[in-house]
Amino acid sequence: MRPSIVLFGDSITGHSFEPGGWGAALTNTFSRKADVIVRGYGGYNTRWALFLLQHIFLLDSTNPPIATTIFFGANDAALLGRNSERQHVPIEEYKDNLLKMVEHLKKCAPAMLIVLVTPPPVDEDGRKDHARSSYGDKAAKLPERTNEATAVYASNCVELAQELGLPSINLWSKMQETEGWGKKYLSDGLHLTPEGNAVVHQEVVRVLSEAGISAEVMPFDFPHHSEIDAKNPEKAFQHLCL
């Protein structure tokens, strides 16, 4: 069975196979070595995602993923009293929900690599522009998410990873290292542009590789075509016990 890598998250994971998407790029990186399985749920926060957990990650799976990215928080960080407040999850619960996810995954497969990914930063101007283009004059004057509030979710995510000895990707910080990050990496102040997707792809590949999951060292599933002797092709496939 080929190993698999699961991407579990909200719309930023769900959209990761759109043009330029980080999930598609990861699939390409692990071509012929591991399957990349997307489990992205637009609009979901960690509270709602917990209902899915045991259905996506089965305790008795014979072939559990070798790695999983947990990438929530962008919706949990929606502010109370603003347009997306129904998605809001208090910070303590967010951190606790992430812990519950990690505990469940560890029960499924103790050796599974779990990577916690923080939400990306929020470009509040981008959110306001997006609201205006969607709702015109009826758009709310205040954005439903702020970069400052999301920062707290990001830091709690990284903190939990440190407490548990897990790798994490602090997208909130990483993206803001680059000037013009708001328009460069975010299409609507929240979701990723192809360049933003490239940052996520690069970071996921780096973190997986640091933990020993690297396409460069993983074997091909079957012989490379150049290893096949056209006059005696059976030879290249002998080890498969045909």
Added chain:
Amino acid sequence: MRPSIVLFGDSITGHSFEPGGWGAALTNTFSRKADVIVRGYGGYNTRWALFLLQHIFLLDSTNPPIATTIFFGANDAALLGRNSERQHVPIEEYKDNLLKMVEHLKKCAPAMLIVLVTPPPVDEDGRKDHARSSYGDKAAKLPERTNEATAVYASNCVELAQELGLPSINLWSKMQETEGWGKKYLSDGLHLTPEGNAVVHQEVVRVLSEAGISAEVMPFDFPHHSEIDAKNPEKAFQHLCL
């Protein structure tokens, strides 16, 4: 278990998660409805692919794919006496190998939808340019594939599909309906540009849909976030038997 769609083929399938790729686009089309699994083997012809068949498609799988695309022929059609002759497979054997693939898949799952895809057309000028850019003055003067030879493989592929009552996609014909197809759809006279990938994506979606496999009619795996009552989220997940 979520249904899966397997893409079985050569490099044109293997590259289908590169930017603009048809595999990535198909994954996006079936987001939250079906998994798209890529089994693309660069350089492989149907003769070599037969060695992989029983390892990729297990007879005793509890969750076989609901659909599989079989997309070979570009390498089988390499000409004898030219640079890629080791990949050549005679036309009768190509057709017979495709038949063996179909027979095996039908044994795995009689209800599986099998779609035969012909090789795309060959732009011989594009192949020669590619050879020159790779090998300079040492490049062969004659292309290793011709559009005329590939046509025979395409027509045998479609003919087999008709004989077996399977859907097929005649990419060889379809692409040549558009003026400037050689540069528009092919990056090196053989592999696909993003626009060429878009044609494959559109054709695969059309053929699957005609056979009743359509993202539009398939259910979401879990509730859409808008169906979740924030005050009583359990309700939306009751049917999952938590």
